[in-house]
Amino acid sequence: MADIRERSPLRPFPEVHGLGLRLTSWDVGSEEHVETWLRGLTDPDFLRWNTPLRLVGDRESARESLRSKVEAAESGTGMTFRITDAASGATLGSISLNELSLALRVTRVGYWVLPEARGHRVAARALALAAHFAFTDLGLHRVELGHALGHDVSCRVAERCGFRYEGTLRGAMFEAGRQDAFRDVHLHARIATDPEPAIPSPSA
Template structure:
């Protein structure tokens, strides 16, 4: 298996009225937004992070870990703000291109949106932008997206972002706020050769 050796910097992507850029673990605003997202009841209903984020110190450590993963080429975690809102902008959400396997050209994508930014297609627009970058700039062949069965909002985001459903993975995700029980995951995926979804032009 090819070992990733190059250092990597999170790029800045501007399109569809959004800016995607790097989280800053030394920014109080970034750390506070990261913590607030992880404490949001809707986030906690559908996600159980590998490591808990329950206070500012854990939020900062989590962001530092994501910066290290980006530098090693393992994943790229984007901060989502509105384009043209200044260098740091108002944080709307997050989208990550995770578990990057450069040998097979595969990665997994995940996202969340802060409560006040929901209903504005932030997740769909972020997904389209991150996927376009991953295929054209990082040379990926396949991106996978998994969400807990029953999470209909995430299912719609995936479909509108050009990630059709491929099946169900049994017991592939922890139950909400538990690490001793599992639930099924709805798997979606998109290939580099798939056409750009119509949503991208909307």
């Protein structure tokens, strides 16, 4: 196998298909995409469990936030996919490979799902697709997932997709809505040699 650092797997931005979903790119020039990004990052459930370094509260800040994700893909340090329904093309949420290092063959995944798309295992299906892409197309060895302590839904999604619980990281995440207080994080991970989990279905 060629040295992973000699490849250019992030350009052009890939699409990933399967499990009734299509993972594709976000377009910072699309007002619809910017509005959806704003809606996702201002959703109360998202804000309960996440505190971005730069808060998003209007279209302009949403556009800048989305632009930073596009730039991460261009620099090879991250990939953020728009989760869409394969049949209708409707946007369902977002899933990112953050802190991506092709040299170290590791990344940390994060995701959110729009309120109207919840209850159909969108996050689990998207995570299964993104992990498979990371291990096969990118040649990564380790994919991590961290969530705030108490976020039981995220815990179940991680375990359903074969991300084993590895421990609790003390004070590793901001408290909700604050950048002067911290909370603990559950760390899950999969490595390339772990068995492939059963494919989640929308109705299972």
